[in-house]
Amino acid sequence: MYVVVAGETVLPVGGTPRRPADLAEAVRELEAAERPRWVWADTRETYTPLLERGVRVARCHDVALTEGLLLAYEGLHGEPRSARAAHARLRGLPVPEEQPSAAGTLFAPEPPAAEAVAEVLADQLGRVAALPEPGRFRLLVAAESAGALVAAEMSHEGMPWRKDVHDALLTELLGPRPVHGMRPAKLQALADEVAAAFGHAVNPDSVQQLVKAFKGAGVALKTTRSWELKRVDHPAVTPLLAYKELARLFSAHGWVWADQWVRGGRFRPEYVVGGVVSGRWATNGGGALQIPKVMRRVVMADDGWALVVADAAQLEPRVLAAMAGDQGLAGAAGEIDLYAALAQSFGGERANAKIAMLSAMYGGTSGDASKLLAVMRQRFPKAYQFVEDAAKAGEEGRLVRSWLGRTCPPPSQRWRELVSGPEGGRAARDRGRFTRNFVVQGTAAEWALALLAVLRGLLPEPARLVFFQHDEVMVHCPLEQADEVIAAVSQAAAEASRLLFGATPVRFPMEAVAVGSYSDAK
DNA sequence: TCGTGGGGCGCC
DNA sequence: AAAGGGCGCCCCACGA
Numbered sequence: 001m002y003v004v005v006a007g008e009t010v011l012p013v014g015g016t017p018r019r020p021a022d023l024a025e026a027v028r029e030l031e032a033a034e035r036p037r038w039v040w041a042d043t044r045e046t047y048t049p050l051l052e053r054g055v056r057v058a059r060c061h062d063v064a065l066t067e068g069l070l071l072a073y074e075g076l077h078g079e080p081r082s083a084r085a086a087h088a089r090l091r092g093l094p095v096p097e098e099q100p101s102a103a104g105t106l107f108a109p110e111p112p113a114a115e116a117v118a119e120v121l122a123d124q125l126g127r128v129a130a131l132p133e134p135g136r137f138r139l140l141v142a143a144e145s146a147g148a149l150v151a152a153e154m155s156h157e158g159m160p161w162r163k164d165v166h167d168a169l170l171t172e173l174l175g176p177r178p179v180h181g182m183r184p185a186k187l188q189a190l191a192d193e194v195a196a197a198f199g200h201a202v203n204p205d206s207v208q209q210l211v212k213a214f215k216g217a218g219v220a221l222k223t224t225r226s227w228e229l230k231r232v233d234h235p236a237v238t239p240l241l242a243y244k245e246l247a248r249l250f251s252a253h254g255w256v257w258a259d260q261w262v263r264g265g266r267f268r269p270e271y272v273v274g275g276v277v278s279g280r281w282a283t284n285g286g287g288a289l290q291i292p293k294v295m296r297r298v299v300m301a302d303d304g305w306a307l308v309v310a311d312a313a314q315l316e317p318r319v320l321a322a323m324a325g326d327q328g329l330a331g332a333a334g335e336i337d338l339y340a341a342l343a344q345s346f347g348g349e350r351a352n353a354k355i356a357m358l359s360a361m362y363g364g365t366s367g368d369a370s371k372l373l374a375v376m377r378q379r380f381p382k383a384y385q386f387v388e389d390a391a392k393a394g395e396e397g398r399l400v401r402s403w404l405g406r407t408c409p410p411p412s413q414r415w416r417e418l419v420s421g422p423e424g425g426r427a428a429r430d431r432g433r434f435t436r437n438f439v440v441q442g443t444a445a446e447w448a449l450a451l452l453a454v455l456r457g458l459l460p461e462p463a464r465l466v467f468f469q470h471d472e473v474m475v476h477c478p479l480e481q482a483d484e485v486i487a488a489v490s491q492a493a494a495e496a497s498r499l500l501f502g503a504t505p506v507r508f509p510m511e512a513v514a515v516g517s518y519s520d521a522k
Numbered sequence: 523t524c525g526t527g528g529g530g531c532g533c534c
Numbered sequence: 535a536a537a538g539g540g541c542g543c544c545c546c547a548c549g550a
Contacts, residue, residue, distance in 0.1 A: 203546085205544090205545055205546070206545085206546060206547085207528090207529055207530080207545090207546075207547090208546080208547075209546095223529075223530080224529080224530075225529085225530065225531085226530085226531080227535080227536070244530080244531080245531090247544090247545090248530090248531065248532065248543095248544075249532095251543085251544050251545075252531090252532070252542090252543060252544060253532090275541085276540060276541060277540080277541095278539085278540060278541095280534080280540065280541075281541095282540095282541060282542070283541095283542070284542095285542090285543090286542095287532080287533090287542060287543060287544095288533095288542095289532090289533055289534075289541075289542075290531085290532040290533045290534090290541085290542060290543075291532080291533075292532060292533080293532090293533085311534095315534095316534095316539095355537090358537085358538070358539095359537080359538065361538080361539075362537075362538030362539045363537095363538050363539070364536095364537055364538035364539090365537080365538075366536065366537050366538075367535085367536070367537075369537080369538080433538065433539065434539070434540090436538090436539080437538080437539035437540070438539085438540090440539085441534095441539065441540065444534095469533075469534065470533080470534045470540090470541095471534070472534080
């Protein structure tokens with residue numbers, strides 16, 4: 001049973017619309033009685049006010065996300081995908097420009113009428129049914145929509161963040177919080193050391209000034225990337241590397257960041273479901289997916305609570321093994337340490353096995369990669385061919401799809417021009433590396449979404465998902481629930497694997513640990 | 523003064 | 535050890 005919510009209207013599909021006096025209460029009652037699949041134009045917009053009223057729902061169909069998936073499948077990646085745009089397209093009307101949906105939008109358009117949303121839903125269900133693999137795409141739509149529920153819930157709940165511990169950490173590393181516009185003491189000291197090493201003033205944030213200063217000291221640099229600097233013998237290098245590391249902490253996750261993003265002991269980023277073409281999430285401000293490892297100690301469970309942290313081990317090669325149906329690779333992927341299981345195929349070296357797999361999935365060519373890829377081609381021909389085919393499709397300007405049907409963007413006009421020009425080979429190879437990776441990364445993202453959707457349904461009250469980062473989840477729960485949550489994670493991983501791949505020898509281990517602080521995980 | 527693009531680096 | 539894929543965000547430099 002599908003029930004549309006748009007504005008203040010509730011419309012059971014096939015029934016009559018009504019405008020309850022209290023929308024949240026009406027949703028709560030219907031959820032308890034019928035467990036419908038809720039349909040709305042935009043999950044964050046509609047679901048967040050419900051969450052604020054303490055209403056949670058089990059399932060939904062996000063019309064905009066689904067439209068985006070369908071448009072991409074149809075080769076129309078990037079076309080306006082809002083419910084409003086989809087409805088206009090359906091009626092043959094001019095398609096409105098996409099409005100930015102960031103939280104800060106002042107003049108958001110009126111939500112489309114419930115009837116319009118219902119029309120778009122019917123159209124979408126029809127388009128899905130006509131696909132060659134409707135079952136897979138239905139799973140994709142369900143997982144993407146469940147992801148939208150989780151994202152809204154995590155933004156609402158927030159990740160536990162101890163502002164006092166954060167301040168202490170920053171003070172320890174950088175010195176006390178400076179007045180506005182100043183560098184913290186330890187950062188300034190490092191900047192001074194860099195200048196002293198050159199014998200004149202240099203802004204360590206300026207690439208140009210640094211390259212010039214090193215040139216003056218007889219050191220030719222192409223870039224000032226830290227790995228290149230590490231090879232340079234000059235007294236400025238050590239303080240400069242230290243400066244770069246701390247400057248990043250200060251600017252990206254410092255006091256100003258905390259003032260903006262941490263309230264009431266919780267960090268509340270806005271997640272963007274499907275924000276990455278491969279289906280990974282992005283964030284809109286807050287940098288939640290780039291929290292430096294050194295900062296993990298700041299993420300602490302409340303008193304009497306625990307953080308259950310779990311990440312999927314070697315997810316991408318396992319996904320490749322399952323998709324390609326490569327028996328040899330799938331055999332290795334039946335082990336907990338996939339790379340160790342592959343080592344004997346690659347001269348007994350686990351490290352070589354890892355390089356071979358990563359190079360196959362990313363299109364690597366450097367160092368020993370080509371030699372190791374030749375071994376992979378011989379030992380694991382189906383897996384090798386699977387990513388080669390994806391790369392070839394990309395080079396030829398064709399579309400590739402993930403396991404469930406998420407589709408990469410078509411090549412741009414610019415790319416088509418470039419590819420027939422003198423630098424064409426380079427452009428073609430670049431796109432080949434992208435599509436090669438897309439099929440793997442996209443399917444890994446689908447597995448993770450499925451995991452999230454299942455896990456969400458297994459969690460006991462009042463446990464809450466509070467973080468999700470590509471292949472890693474974090475649950476905040478009362479201490480006494482930790483064991484139950486750990487078991488739920490394993491169960492969800494197994495169920496996600498079954499949902500995507502059915503019976504497969506490939507295992508997707510997801511070991512969860514209960515900790516007091518994020519930094520104590522792994 | 524503002525927007526944009528590149529360099530650099532955090533995460534997976 | 536780095537590189538090969540995907541991002542967001544900071545800063546600087548530059549041009550309108």
